[in-house]
Amino acid sequence: MPKGSERLLCLRLSLVPYLAAPLALSIGRSFFPALASLGCGMAYSDQLLKDVLTRTKRIAVVGVSLNPVRPSYYVARYLDLKGFEVVPVNPVHAGKTLFAQTVRARLSEITPGVDMVDIFRRSEAVPEVVEEALEAFPALQTIWMQIGVTHAAAAAHAEARGVTVIQDRCPKIEYQRLFGELRMGGFSTGIISSRL
Numbered sequence: 001m002p003k004g005s006e007r008l009l010c011l012r013l014s015l016v017p018y019l020a021a022p023l024a025l026s027i028g029r030s031f032f033p034a035l036a037s038l039g040c041g042m043a044y045s046d047q048l049l050k051d052v053l054t055r056t057k058r059i060a061v062v063g064v065s066l067n068p069v070r071p072s073y074y075v076a077r078y079l080d081l082k083g084f085e086v087v088p089v090n091p092v093h094a095g096k097t098l099f100a101q102t103v104r105a106r107l108s109e110i111t112p113g114v115d116m117v118d119i120f121r122r123s124e125a126v127p128e129v130v131e132e133a134l135e136a137f138p139a140l141q142t143i144w145m146q147i148g149v150t151h152a153a154a155a156a157h158a159e160a161r162g163v164t165v166i167q168d169r170c171p172k173i174e175y176q177r178l179f180g181e182l183r184m185g186g187f188s189t190g191i192i193s194s195r196l
Contacts, residue, residue, distance in 0.1 A: 050179075056116045059079060059116045063089070065090070074172075085101075089106065127153065130151075
């Protein structure tokens, strides 16, 4: 897992394909493999990401904040506005209401189950979240770790149980990129389409 300035570099460079695809294509072949050595830039096909976002209906967002300027808040709000049922999870805010849902303290308090668990926690907290998710939701389809969040052992454990794992990505960014919203803003997304 990258630390300090390396993590910031990974975060900034993870946005390059969305904001400067032509430049990324010209220099990316020689430069971006170096990012793998920093632990960032997990490779997932667009089709896999699109399939995950299409099949998902109910998402537990672990580590959501009630502060509207925090990424966990606005990502969860965006997903809610896009029609996903977002179940907020944060023990600090348990019992409060967010997006017409009661904030839960733990994943095990959620019934019925969810299709995806989106993790907004530090990487070292991921194994505990994954273990609880696998125990609480036998039909869980996806574990999604936000930008900067990775844990190889926890990912392998979930994948061994048949769960799709996405690391170091943001579902909001991927949704906007794959379903045309960034393209409407003039950004090159690498997706060819006749739709605006």
